[in-house]
Amino acid sequence: MSNYKERLLKVNTFIFDYDGVLSDGIVILMSNGEALRTANVKDGYAIQLAMKKGYRIAIISGAYSESVKKRFENLKVSDVFLGVDHKILVFEEYLTKHSISPEEVLFMGDDIPDYEIMLKAGVPTCPADAAEEIRSLAVYISHHNGGQGCVRDIIEQVMKVQGKWMNEDAYHW
Numbered sequence: 001m002s003n004y005k006e007r008l009l010k011v012n013t014f015i016f017d018y019d020g021v022l023s024d025g026i027v028i029l030m031s032n033g034e035a036l037r038t039a040n041v042k043d044g045y046a047i048q049l050a051m052k053k054g055y056r057i058a059i060i061s062g063a064y065s066e067s068v069k070k071r072f073e074n075l076k077v078s079d080v081f082l083g084v085d086h087k088i089l090v091f092e093e094y095l096t097k098h099s100i101s102p103e104e105v106l107f108m109g110d111d112i113p114d115y116e117i118m119l120k121a122g123v124p125t126c127p128a129d130a131a132e133e134i135r136s137l138a139v140y141i142s143h144h145n146g147g148q149g150c151v152r153d154i155i156e157q158v159m160k161v162q163g164k165w166m167n168e169d170a171y172h173w
Contacts, residue, residue, distance in 0.1 A: 013058070059082070
């Protein structure tokens with residue numbers, strides 16, 4: 001397919017890595033062992049709007065963090081898989097459980113642990129600052145870095161192509 005936007009028409013599921021995609025990948029280590037991460041409010045807005053429109057949202061991350069878990073609880077995202085050693089196994093199980101075909105999935109990853117999912121997802125995407133190996137597999141590379149609006153960028157594009165952006169649901173959380 002020559003135009004990645006044609007692929008966006010089939011998307012009904014978004015799956016995102018966390019560190020390097022929904023955060024900038026910088027972790028501040030606290031003395032109690034907790035790792036603090038950043039989060040972009042515009043990404044959060046787009047996630048909750050996509051869910052209101054009926055899209056599935058899932059997070060698959062190698063890291064485990066109570067604060068990340070809490071962020072997605074607040075956004076009402078229930079499909080959050082943290083501390084995942086082998087992401088492709090969770091990805092495949094998730095698709096099977098929900099009867100989703102790979103063509104319906106937009107995945108955004110940024111580094112080598114995301115490589116296998118990038119090969120399988122119908123719409124593999126990444127932030128501007130993703131690893132070269134991931135960039136080489138992406139059908140779309142956001143002009144935003146991880147944690148700086150790349151998730152909002154791609155959700156907005158999907159919703160615009162599908163005619164679901166900027167209507168009555170857009171004006172409130």
